[in-house]
Ligand code: XCC
């Protein structure tokens with residue numbers, strides 16, 4: 001019998017708890033209750049040698065390997081199956097991210113050629129910077145001409161058959177050499193995805209290490225290919241993010257306005273909806289229906305995209321999607337691609353909520369399909385907003401939890417440079433110096449999904465809190481970043497109170513917040529750029545694997561997370577996942593992804609069971625990297641107190657006065 005958890009056990013977010021109580025009262029199911037009713041299939045997961053593992057790559061099977069030494073009908077071993085399953089998941093994740101990048105590239109092309117309605121090139125400086133990276137001439141050329149070439153070059157990266165992806169040469173030299181030596185330099189995005197699917201078909205690649213090399217190559221084509229294209233080209237079209245104050249959690253929904261929720265991953269249509277929702281005619285139309293205005297709110301990474309650039313409030317992360325509908329206050333939920341639960345249309349049908357799919361790639365039974373076409377994007381956006389407004393009078397009883405927190409996202413790589421060095425001497429020097437001195441112990445990228453199998457947001461909250469306490473600078477993307485927002489960690493400099501003494505000292509001196517929300521999941525590519533610059537700035541070795549940095553995905557669930565983890569490790573940043581291991585059935589594959597990857601790539605990918613273990617491993621890893629660089633042993637007592645008379649004096653003050661002195665005007 002599956003165990004039913006209480007709502008307090010299911011999530012640490014009080015707003016979410018309120019909505020789960022409401023779901024119980026209304027007799028409606030959610031991912032939380034469904035996860036309780038359906039324990040994860042142990043054989044499908046393949047978490048341990050005891051659990052066994054399952055292969056369904058052909059129909060001589062599916063084969064369930066649960067006994068010692070058992071092989072599949074074709075003779076495939078547990079090692080082969082574990083490696084193949086991981087590789088296929090990586091291909092799925094890389095495909096999703098990259099296809100997103102492809103669509104942004106086509107929108108940029110259409111914009112450059114003047115037939116994308118409503119779009120424009122918002123960041124010409126970034127356009128020129130990307131053009132230079134691509135080797136495209138910029139001198140005395142109109143931005144549309146440059147943009148057209150940039151778009152075409154980006155599009156060519158998907159179908160490129162030979163050579164290497166263009167962004168790879170922006171990685172540290174040593175990294176590029178490691179990739180070549182290990183035979184994992186990606187040639188073209190689509191080619192690497194296809195090759196993994198081919199290699200893992202029945203009767204093909206059956207050497208675990210070799211299969212994993214294919215997975216690495218494919219993942220790199222995501223991180224340094226599709227995702228980087230998505231990030232850069234979105235910046236060109238919609239602006240490179242810089243910090244701005246927004247809000248997050250279900251309490252951003254409004255009782256007296258038309259609530260339109262944007263969910264999924266792509267910024268293209270949602271940006272047009274943002275534009276449409278601010279048109280006076282539509283606002284007046286909303287008022288004519290008795291609403292005070294039009295309130296947009298996001299979920300998942302579409303949320304991050306529009307929060308980052310437009311300040312559109314976020315109704316929360318992955319596990320908030322159903323909870324938003326449970327408020328009864330959502331006139332329409334508009335989805336594009338990825339992380340959209342099929343449970344939504346049915347749940348929406350219990351309320352007045354309209355559920356609208358828009359991507360040519362994503363139809364969901366029970367939803368209304370309004371297919372997106374960039375040539376008339378703004379008109380479509382208006383139509384969607386109007387549909388939501390028309391639905392406002394149908395609203396029944398509502399229950400919006402009164403929880404919302406400020407969040408300050410927008411720390412692009414460009415902005416971090418500017419923040420640390422100023423506009424004349426943009427640089428990462430102060431960050432590297434702070435790590436070298438030991439004021440900052442290291443850097444952790446705390447990212448990734450929610451998963452109803454583990455308490456919602458609990459691991460994100462715990463890790464960020466503990467890392468800050470331990471003087472670790474935290475960078476975030478995706479659902480992890482939105483979790484931090486809920487608990488007040490991603491709030492800019494005001495989060496200093498959570499930072500250890502050394503980290504706080506650095507943040508005070510530079511104006512850098514201790515938690516940097518860098519964007520959506522494709523924006524993990526920004527972290528690659530940051531790590532590259534740290535390696536190249538000097539003092540922290542000369543490759544990403546020298547930098548005391550770790551990636552963490554404690555509540556992961558998607559194939560995209562595995563692709564990100566794999567490209568992070570392959571880029572030299574070790575990663576630690578929570579939940580369970582998808583390769584644990586094979587001690588050999590586990591060994592390859594730790595020992596072997598560490599030897600040949602300088603980083604490993606691990607799966608651990610508890611938050612505490614994840615934290616201890618992270619700190620140990622950072623300290624080991626520090627030791628390898630001959631940096632001083634991290635000592636929290638050295639900074640803040642002894643070195644800084646002002647901080648010492650401040651710490652004697654009662655908390656409220658200290659906060660006032662810190663943030664009140666001293667700066
Ligand atoms: Fe999806 Fe990006 Fe995961 Fe969140 S973190 S659940 S993938 S929305 Ni990317």
Ligand code: SF4
Nearest residue numbers: 055058061063072074
């Ligand atoms: Fe079984 Fe081999 Fe087919 Fe997999 S590929 S299902 S192990 S016969």
